[in-house]
Amino acid sequence: xxxxxxxxxxxxxxxxxxxxxxxxxxxxxxxxxxxxxxxxxxxxxxxxxxxxxxxxxxxxxxxxxxxxxxxxxxxxxxxxxxxxxxxxxxxxxxxxxxxxxxxxxxxxxxxxxxxxxxxxxxxxxxxxxxxxxxxxxxxxxxxxxxxxxxxxxxxxxxxxxxxxxxxxxxxxxxxxxxxxxxxxxxxxxxxxxxxxxxxxxxxxxxxxxxxxxxxxxxxxxxxxxxxx
Numbered sequence: 001x002x003x004x005x006x007x008x009x010x011x012x013x014x015x016x017x018x019x020x021x022x023x024x025x026x027x028x029x030x031x032x033x034x035x036x037x038x039x040x041x042x043x044x045x046x047x048x049x050x051x052x053x054x055x056x057x058x059x060x061x062x063x064x065x066x067x068x069x070x071x072x073x074x075x076x077x078x079x080x081x082x083x084x085x086x087x088x089x090x091x092x093x094x095x096x097x098x099x100x101x102x103x104x105x106x107x108x109x110x111x112x113x114x115x116x117x118x119x120x121x122x123x124x125x126x127x128x129x130x131x132x133x134x135x136x137x138x139x140x141x142x143x144x145x146x147x148x149x150x151x152x153x154x155x156x157x158x159x160x161x162x163x164x165x166x167x168x169x170x171x172x173x174x175x176x177x178x179x180x181x182x183x184x185x186x187x188x189x190x191x192x193x194x195x196x197x198x199x200x201x202x203x204x205x206x207x208x209x210x211x212x213x214x215x216x217x218x219x220x221x222x223x224x225x226x227x228x
Contacts, residue, residue, distance in 0.1 A: 104173035159188025
């Protein structure tokens with residue numbers, strides 16, 4: 001039995017890596033803070049807590065983590081994509097919010113189909129496809145009542161011409177989506193390939209209800225029992 005136990009332990013350690021660094025001494029959080037000094041370290045910390053919680057309760061680990069900070073205006077880069085094993089910043093980009101979430105500054109978020117608002121919380125990516133907006137990446141929302149309608153709402157990562165610095169200069173904000181985290185056309189295919197197939201996306205906004213009730217930010221096995 002001993003070889004089997006050692007093999008099982010090795011598999012478990014592999015699943016938890018690189019999130020094990022968080023529990024050890026906060027090393028991963030500090031490394032990502034250094035890699036992306038323009039990002040809010042508190043938001044990065046929340047993203048790591050949420051993803052670690054997901055892994056602890058049975059979801060697979062990932063190699064990439066995307067963090068969106070919707071508390072920032074759309075004219076500023078507010079999407080960061082990290083390679084977790086190497087602690088490298090892969091992308092720092094503009095990202096759109098839904099047209100009914102606000103103008104330059106997002107103010108409201110929804111889980112409802114047809115709301116044309118963005119959703120916050122923890123997502124996990126699925127497979128890419130070619131659709132109405134070209135090469136796009138499906139995401140499943142992991143938080144019941146917060147973003148778990150993402151698939152039926154077709155909230156996907158895709159490229160859009162209205163996500164650009166020229167649009168920001170001309171109209172005081174970038175264009176807005178129907179709720180999707182749209183990114184600049186030039187980087188969309190590479191960014192999507194980086195995030196496809198089971199990576200985590202964490203979308204932040206200082207929403208009091210979500211911050212106080214999210215099962216991934218207040219890690220509880222019972223609360224997560226009904227989660228996707």
